[in-house]
Amino acid sequence: MPRWFALLGACLVLPALAPAQDTPAKAFTSADFEAFLKTTLKLEYEKGDGANGFTYDLVGTPYFASFNDKAKYVNFHVTHPKGRLTAEATLDRINDWNRKAIYSRAFLATGGNGVKYEAVMSLADGATPAQLKAFYDRFNREHADFSKHFGGVKPPPPETTGPPxxxxxxxxxxxxxxxxxxxxxxxxxxxxxxxxxxxxxxxxxxxxxxxxxxxxxxxxxxxxxxxxxxxxxxxxxxxxxxxxxxxxxxxxxxxxxxxxxxxxxxxxxxxxxxxxxxxxxxxxxxxxxxxxxxxxxxxxxxxxxxxxxxxxxxxxxxxxxxxxxxxxxxxxxxxxxxxxxxxxxxxxxxxxxxxxxxxxxxxxxxxxxxxxxxxxxxxxxxxxxxxxxxxxxxxxxxxxQNAIQLVSRKFADGKFGLKPLPFPGVDAAGKAxxxxxxxxxxxxxxxxxxxxxxxxxxxxxxxxxxxxxxxxxxxxxxxxxxxxxxxxxxxxxxxxxxxxxxxxxxxxxxxxxxxxxxxxxxxxxxxxxxxxxxxxxxxxxxxxxxxxxxxxxxxxxxxxxxxxxxxxxxxxxxxxxxxxxxxxxxx
Incomplete structure (x- = not known):
């Protein structure tokens, strides 16, 4: 195994050193991770199922996170679709990045339809929110260097490409x-x-x-x-x-x-x-x-x-x-x-x-x-x-300047009546x-x-x-x-x-x-x-x-x-x- 890859693997799975004054390390659960995202990173997320855990789409960022409950690690990652990186994502250029990267790695996505950039932090021995935040911040900073390595990341496609x-x-x-x-x-x-x-x-x-x-x-x-x-x-x-x-x-x-x-x-x-x-x-x-x-x-x-x-x-x-x-x-x-x-x-x-x-x-x-x-x-x-x-x-x-109404035909007092009410008609207590x-x-x-x-x-x-x-x-x-x-x-x-x-x-x-x-x-x-x-x-x-x-x-x-x-x-x-x-x- 090349020496650079062995060192990379060690960096990817070792938890970051915590400041001496930080709260004691603890075993991180998915619930702790979700609290960390909301409280420490102040990020909203969309949750999904993943292999042995959960995935999180981090709203407002290009990133995703995968939390593995079984093996106890978190993987922050982003996949850049084919053509989104300014420079062509050749294997030589990807390998060159991996030789000098410290916390992350990159590889061709399945089918060659993009490049995946990721970093993994082990939680097996416990971690603190401060340690995890430090790791995320390094992942984010290194992603900026990754982007420069490929000449920059093109912006996402626009919602529309011209007048109607x-x-x-x-x-x-x-x-x-x-x-x-x-x-x-x-x-x-x-x-x-x-x-x-x-x-x-x-x-x-x-x-x-x-x-x-x-x-x-x-x-x-x-x-x-x-x-x-x-x-x-x-x-x-x-x-x-x-x-x-x-x-x-x-x-x-x-x-x-x-x-x-x-x-x-x-x-x-x-x-x-x-x-x-x-x-x-x-x-x-x-x-x-x-x-x-x-x-x-x-x-x-x-x-x-x-x-x-x-x-x-x-x-x-x-x-x-x-x-x-x-x-x-x-x-x-x-x-x-x-x-x-x-x-x-x-x-x-x-x-x-x-x-x-x-x-x-x-x-x-x-x-x-x-x-x-x-x-x-x-x-x-x-x-x-x-x-x-x-x-x-x-x-x-x-x-x-429109009034939105809900119109219903109801039977009351022995007859039908059609009555428009301001939307949504009734409140949570059933009152108009x-x-x-x-x-x-x-x-x-x-x-x-x-x-x-x-x-x-x-x-x-x-x-x-x-x-x-x-x-x-x-x-x-x-x-x-x-x-x-x-x-x-x-x-x-x-x-x-x-x-x-x-x-x-x-x-x-x-x-x-x-x-x-x-x-x-x-x-x-x-x-x-x-x-x-x-x-x-x-x-x-x-x-x-x-x-x-x-x-x-x-x-x-x-x-x-x-x-x-x-x-x-x-x-x-x-x-x-x-x-x-x-x-x-x-x-």
């Missing part, structure tokens, strides 16, 4: 003229992008199709043009799934990775109201990722007075696909000619488990379920968005709240639960406040979901409640962290609010989800299951949208 793209469409689509929008009865101007929500750097980064803003235009009863920015930052924030085997659970966006799939012209829907296309862009992160389609949307209305007459509806559809392991997720946004936004998430690709033990095959991931019905699982789309309700033509309203506050609420099937955003400033020509209702399309709801897999140390209220509303955070926050954001229960009046909404569906695999024989997941595909919700206008129009009486048409 713009799509405009008027209805009826056949007479839409982008140079003269006034020819259209109604229309949408939608801006979109594809943000990087994890920013790790590499193929496993999570990206989603985000609607940056959605502006609807129409004509009021006096034939005057009106417009409203309905929503901002509407996006799928998480794709969550949990299996009935009590061990498998995924946060695909936050923990697994959801890279976008390149669009394929063969996947475009058939010619309907107008031709579909794949959207091009000079931004490589956007180019060739998003589909645009125009579709018939059924009868918008039918009238039977004077004579039977009707109008067919039309919609603009933007959609894209992303992948996470065995699954593909279809993110779809529909913008209709009557002012609705329909957001859907489709789950497809391959089941995680086969229904039999199959022979090993190169490149084919065979996994047999270990318990009866263990492949039954629930999928949840978890969205976040901001109601804007801003009238840009009159400069009225905006996200900080008097002003909207941060909090959570459940969707109740028998009460037709709806979340409403009502503008305090923008009205229609009849003086009615303009509002939008969020209405779920679902077959069930979450309750008593367990903390396991990716969510073992997570507050499961994030999914066991269907609606959350918080003040809009300054930076992106993953959906599973929403209970922390809402914990203060702060008032929402005068504040921009973010709505967090999850909708689930149950997937009970069947023969149709597998290849021939009904057991091989890789040789079949799971048929697409859809979940979603609708944003429906209330008092936006002055009457039935796009409606004319036959007698008026004759005139």
């Amino acid at each position: 793209e713009v799509v405009k469409m008027g209805f009826p689509a056949a007479r839409f003229d982008p140079d003269d929008p006034a020819k259209s009865d109604t229309g949408w101007e939608v801006t979109w992008d594809i943000p990087n929500l994890t920013r790790r750097g590499g193929m496993s980064d999570s990206r989603v199709l985000r609607i940056v803003s959605a502006r609807f235009s129409w004509k009021d009863a006096k034939k005057q043009p009106r417009s409203l920015v309905v929503a901002r930052n509407l996006m799928l924030a998480e794709a969550f799934s949990q299996y009935d085997n009590k061990e498998t659970c995924f946060l695909d966006v936050a923990k697994i990775g959801t890279p976008m799939l390149k669009a394929n012209k063969d996947f475009l829907g058939p010619l309907c109201v107008g031709p579909g296309k794949i959207l091009a862009s000079t931004n490589a992160d956007h180019d060739g990722k998003v589909y645009q389609e125009l579709h018939y949307d059924g009868l918008r209305w039918m009238g039977v007075y004077d004579k039977v007459h009707a109008r067919g509806g039309e919609k603009l559809v933007l959609w894209a696909a992303m992948r996470s392991g065995n699954y593909a997720f279809l993110m779809e946004y529909n913008f209709t000619d009557d002012g609705r936004i329909v957001s859907r998430l489709g789950f497809t690709a391959h089941n995680l488990f086969d229904r039999a033990v199959l022979p090993k095959e190169k490149g084919v991931p065979h996994r047999a379920m270990r318990t009866k019905d263990g492949d039954v699982h629930a999928h949840f789309g978890c969205w976040r968005m901001e109601f804007d309700l801003h009238d840009p033509d009159r400069n009225l309203g905006g996200g900080d 709240v008097t002003e909207p506050r941060e909090g959570k609420a459940k969707w109740v099937a028998t009460e037709f639960t709806t979340l409403r955003a009502e503008s305090k400033a923008v009205k229609n020509t009849r003086g009615q406040p303009i509002a939008y209702d969020l209405m779920s399309s679902r077959t069930g709801a979450a309750s008593e979901f367990l903390p396991l897999g990716n969510t073992k140390y997570v507050d499961m209220d994030f999914i066991n409640y269907d609606y959350w509303v918080t003040r809009t955070p300054d930076v992106f926050r993953h959906y599973y962290k929403v209970p922390l954001l809402a914990a203060g229960g702060r008032p929402l009046a005068g504040e921009r609010a973010t709505v967090w909404h999850s909708v689930g569906g149950l997937h009970a695999p069947r023969d149709e989800d597998f290849g021939p024989g009904g057991v091989d997941a890789a040789r079949g595909a799971a048929l697409t299951e859809w979940v979603g919700f609708t944003l429906k206008p209330r008092n936006l129009f002055d009457g039935t949208p796009l409606f004319t009486r036959p007698i008026e048409e004759a005139k």
Whole structure:
């Protein structure tokens, strides 16, 4: 063994010398280590399971820690993805670092997809918080030298790499003229992008199709043009799934990775109201990722007075696909000619488990379920968005001038009544709240639960406040979901409640962290609010989800299951949208 490596090993496992006045050394447990992180280092962390212990993602740093309860050591480490170090991470350069490093070592990560830098401190003979802090500080300082050795560490990729793209469409689509929008009865101007929500750097980064803003235009009863920015930052924030085997659970966006799939012209829907296309862009992160389609949307209305007459509806559809392991997720946004936004998430690709033990095959991931019905699982789309309700033509309203309400239809005093209450409806004691506050609420099937955003400033020509209702399309709801897999140390209220509303955070926050954001229960009046909404569906695999024989997941595909919700206008129009009486048409 080379002399430098033997010395390095000794440095890695010997505890640091403690100052004479420090408290006596003690046997460190994982609970002690967690107290050390919070109290001494003043760091928050996200806990996970590791080999013979636990892992800790140290929030606000690039570092992770692994605490081995069995062998009694702590490992501080960071993996720099391939390409993040300025100089090429050749074996010679890595070995050169290891020859001169004192407390740390570096090596190629599994698969050569990066370089791992780490330092290990033994706790077998006990340690004090001061010793452990001294070791962490040396690890941190030496990491700065490590970075210089490789010419510096490039910053993480940005959340976005350019301005959002713009799509405009008027209805009826056949007479839409982008140079003269006034020819259209109604229309949408939608801006979109594809943000990087994890920013790790590499193929496993999570990206989603985000609607940056959605502006609807129409004509009021006096034939005057009106417009409203309905929503901002509407996006799928998480794709969550949990299996009935009590061990498998995924946060695909936050923990697994959801890279976008390149669009394929063969996947475009058939010619309907107008031709579909794949959207091009000079931004490589956007180019060739998003589909645009125009579709018939059924009868918008039918009238039977004077004579039977009707109008067919039309919609603009933007959609894209992303992948996470065995699954593909279809993110779809529909913008209709009557002012609705329909957001859907489709789950497809391959089941995680086969229904039999199959022979090993190169490149084919065979996994047999270990318990009866263990492949039954629930999928949840978890969205976040901001109601804007801003009238840009009159400069009225905006996200900080909306009242967020929970609307329920309840039976009381021998009759049904529909009553909007300030969100979240009731407080922890079950008493009705008097002003909207941060909090959570459940969707109740028998009460037709709806979340409403009502503008305090923008009205229609009849003086009615303009509002939008969020209405779920679902077959069930979450309750008593367990903390396991990716969510073992997570507050499961994030999914066991269907609606959350918080003040809009300054930076992106993953959906599973929403209970922390809402914990203060702060008032929402005068504040921009973010709505967090999850909708689930149950997937009970069947023969149709597998290849021939009904057991091989890789040789079949799971048929697409859809979940979603609708944003429906209330008092936006002055009457039935796009409606004319036959007698008026004759005139």
